[in-house]
Amino acid sequence: MFYNQTILVTGGTGSWGYELVRQLLTYQPKEIRIFSRNESNQFIMKQEFDNNPKLHFIIGDIKESDALQEACTGVDYVFHLAALKHVPVCEDQPLEALKSNVTGTQNVINTAIHCGVKRVVYISTDKASSPSNFYGLTKNMGERLIIHANTLNTKTKFVCIRGGNVLGTNGSVIHVFKKQIREKGKIGITDLNMTRFFLTLEDAIKMVFKAAFESIGGEIFVMKMPTCKIIDLAEVLIEASGRTDVTVEELGIRPGEKIHELLFSEYESPTTISYDDEYYVILPSIHIPGLKEHYADYKLVNLVSYNSSQGLMNKQQIKEMLEKGGFI
Template identity: 35%
Template sequence: MISEQEILLTGAGSVGQSLIPRLLERHPTRLRVLDNDESRLAKLRAQFDDPRLEFLVGNVRDGDCLERAMTGFDDVIHTAAMKHVDVCQYDPYEAVKTNVVGVQNVVDAAVDANVERLVFTSSDKAVNPANAMGTTKLLSEQLVAAHRARADHDLRLASVRFGNVINSSQSVVPRFAEQIRSGGPVTLTDERMTRFFLTYDDVFDLVSQSLERAYGGEIYVYKMPAIRIVDLANAMIEAIAPQYGYDSEEIEIELIGRRPGETFHEEIMTDREVDRAHETDSLYAIRPESVGDERGDGLEEFTSATDVVRSSGDAEKLTQTEIVSLLRESGLDGLLDDEPPAEARAPASPSVDGTLPSG
């Protein structure tokens, strides 16, 4: 589905950047990256040397820009968004302009440009949303589904919903690592917190499968492992502290209280969605209510989902040993090596607030 296609990727944040090399490995004819951060695009241009790769400065709030950006492209992967819970909570209208109006602009431009397929990257915070960011993601999922119900275009659409990506800019992993390097404490909002996690490879697998299966606004969800955040903190302390000359028992965990809009657990779908869910070994697919029993071209391999565990609080949790293995799988061997890095015990930057991920 990616090979020999012309693909537009909106957003060059941590998820968008992770998709670039993985998409290029699948041999697209052209990959254009649109982002509103000129400096970020300049760094990416210097990082990649590939004639198939283009960089375009633009904002998803600008419909005219999107119309120009999409002309001649086959597929769109939309990752551009405001993702930080606390930022969106402080100014919800800005989140609406990017996360809702921006999605509407992307879909409208895709329809006008005769794009074949569009995948929108959502969040598990769209499930029973407790904050402004999650609410905008939920509305965006519904916008994507509603567009497929229109009869005046052939665009195939899907949303993907996933949890926290190990070592992304919104993940606690780099925050915990920096706090451990500084000698602690590792700050945790509440010991009861649990989250779903996945790797960047999982994200690409989810996006690429959804791009291939996109049909009628379905929501695809990766089957993710759940982790107690306190177990993640302890696992990282045990694995990393010795590299920086600390005994793991020296690094304390400090409880600082929940932030506004933060939930104890994450959910992958609602009770109502469970009734419309289908599954494979690695994915759930949730059909929009508006399509009735129509399953579309992308769900032939799926069967009705059974025994869905919706909440990270109810899911079986990874052990600390399994957490370390997941970190290694995510390419974090540099943090977990037996030999300390050269900069160990160097003067550290001020400790950051290692609260739970916000996007």
Template identity: 35%
Template sequence: MNDILSSKRILITGGTGSFGKEMIRRLLKSDCEEIIVFSRDEFKQELLRAEFSGEARITYFIGDIRDFSSIKRALYGVNYVFHAAALKQVPSCEFYPFEAVKTNIIGSQNVIEASIENKVSRLVCLSTDKAVQPVNAMGMSKALMEKLAQSRGRSSKGTIISCVRYGNVIYSRGSVIPLFISQINQGKPLTITNPNMTRFLMNLSEATDLVIEAFENAEGGDIFIKKAPASNIHNLAIAIQRITNTDTGIQVIGERHSEKLYEVLASSQELQRSQDRGEYLRLSADNRRLDYTNQSEDNFTDNNIDDYTSHNTKQLNQDELEKVLLEIPEIQSSLSKMTSI
């Protein structure tokens, strides 16, 4: 990736989050000219500035993607954009759906249009498995973000606009594993919503690899996904207890607002337009015109193709789960703190 980044300016929206920090670490290994962290929280920017103290290539821009003039100004002279800013919590988006609309839909449209106006070469938008067959406001808002990206990806000649879609990133902010660790430290039972609920699992490094794969290889309107294993939430809780050598119990508390029993990374219709790229799948946009009088049989749905879900992907057994968890630096750090007490 270094050649394509040489002497380039890159902006990350929501750059103070888990993905932003990991992408910054990757970009600092390249010969890029500047990394711009765009976010609205000055305190988180101060924490990030302290974490990357002395890194002259990182600059910080206070702004909000909801404000078109703000993001347009930030993107002046930028070559590449990674769009990670979003409202991601399912329950809060259920209670405040218009906030999800303003950030995930209108804000994303602002990023897309500002990128095109500023002649950004490549824009990668980060989405979620909850955008496929969505049942909650967060997923619906992300699904519309994908549609906006695909729509402009068809018509924009100078800016390649693509999306990536992934499931749960292990130990990312707001995910369940930090909650489990906190509950263990307090001697409380691990709370799970539904023991049979399954989720795709990947670590932050794998999620960042997926974004880079799309960045390097996408055509306008593409969605990239990574083939990922899954686990049910009960086995995940047991694995956390086993690696921490604790048994504070497991408490089933019932499903939260609009949670799905399993997630879908790609629908059967999308898979018909997919390209297998080894670890990844490239889902190309449906670029047919609105004149349906000349359709061919190739456009008929193949009933033999199933959705790609967290129920029918590879399910990690207990030993595999523990191995995956023990490779996460944040979990290693948490275990180290536990043993030092």
């Protein structure tokens, strides 16, 4: 699918971008264009990939349609990763979140259609399901724009993936907790009942490729993934550190933060199907020609919603997950 193809990755210098580019190179593409605002990360990434001649780094912002247009010319596939992602930042600067996550996504859609791109894969988040914060709201709007683009008069196909917390990525709670253990001897947790979905970076990119290879346009792919209580995760990390003097402080919920996350909500479950042993697929409420017919033989899910408080890992399972990822 990607052999001798030109690929654009927006926001490609983050953790997802590194792993996506690494795996894309195994398909022998013609060129991978990495489009981001971060000059320093681009320089470091270029060195880490040994100045691979197939990688072309472009400094630009998805808010600027002219720069995006130039970067997308001649592109076959787009992976849209670029976004403002931190909940407190988006709460404090909602207009910037709106411009990046919503207007920027529409710019990607317009550009992909204009340039005749074959397929666009949009990277979303569990926070987009029944959003309680501005970040989630903008990602939900981004999803809806991407899905709606399939109704336009274009051959470009648009699909979404929705994931949970990726282990060990930039700003990950694991790194935060390990630093707090090491430097303060105290971990801060917003609420002791808080739960989250977790998946490895490899599984996250596996889901990206699943959507790229098997979608027909308009779906949201959701991986079935493990969940855990954040306090249990913290206690496993404390035990692994070997320290006996580490305390836990409950800080209180931050603005827009949920106790439990959803990968699909009660409003989405009536149109969500069990795709296979590892994935659900959320079908849109709007009509996209051929989409519902394509999935007509699949069974609807037998869940009211997909909530992170369900099917929690025990501490031993959390420990095994962290050991597998090399975090302890």
